[in-house]
Amino acid sequence: MAELVFFSGTMDCGKSTLALQLDHNRRARGLRGIVLTAHDRAGESRVSSRLGLVVPAVEVTPGLDLGALVRGRMTAGERVDYLVCDEAMFYTPEQVEQLAALVDDLGVDVMAFGLTTDFRGRLFPGSARLIELADRFELLQVEALCWCGARATHNARTVDGAMVTEGATVVVGDVRDSGPSGEPAAPQAGGEVAYEVLCRRHHVRRTTSAVAGTEGPAEVLPFEAR
């Protein structure tokens, strides 16, 4: 039975890697699918993993009808057994509904990957709809860690190392101060924009590693002391 599954976690926890692995494993067994994404750090129409894999993908723009896309491919004689949807938090709620309809009406398996919450700690609209509609919600097993060593649960946007809570919802970028291929992210007017994953405690307190004065986990416990 086809399913809509939402695989989620913070930035840098392996979502794109898992997306590409699941696509590879299905393809290796003769299944045929479509890889989709939106605003990948490596550029338009590709899914990139920090482990080095880059795969061509359909770029999901806000006006793209995902139901029409799949039906069109099928009408043209293509087999579509599954969809791998990366950066799914950027899809519109309507596009998530189209994905659910593809599962129910055409039996297409849909695996969606994305963040649940934005840099403010608020649900992305696409993720909210995925949580509402998904048959299963899977939290990635390889957790990213906060600078304090706790499991990271939140994504902070930083400008010159300090956490910000104002700004556009969508700002493509990478964790710490690295750009898509490891070089420092381009300086922006007002400072260098990057992301850092934090535990809830440090997200609420806006304590990034730069603010805490550490780039690695604490060597001295207890955690409460920090």
Ligand SMILES: Nc1ncnc2c1ncn2[C@@H]1O[C@H](COP(=O)(O)OP(=O)(O)O)[C@@H](O)[C@H]1O
């Ligand atoms: N040099 C490395 N050696 C081993 N694993 C790495 C290395 N660089 C990145 N990774 C792994 O890749 C993960 C990030 O994968 P990626 O699919 O790009 O994440 P996401 O899509 O969730 O942002 C990291 O959490 C880490 O487990």
Ligand SMILES: Cc1cn([C@H]2C[C@H](O)[C@@H](COP(=O)(O)O)O2)c(=O)[nH]c1=O
């Ligand atoms: C929290 C947050 C993130 N983004 C952007 C930054 C990256 O380009 C992607 C997440 O990519 P990853 O594969 O999960 O590392 O999303 C954003 O635009 N707005 C945000 O609030």
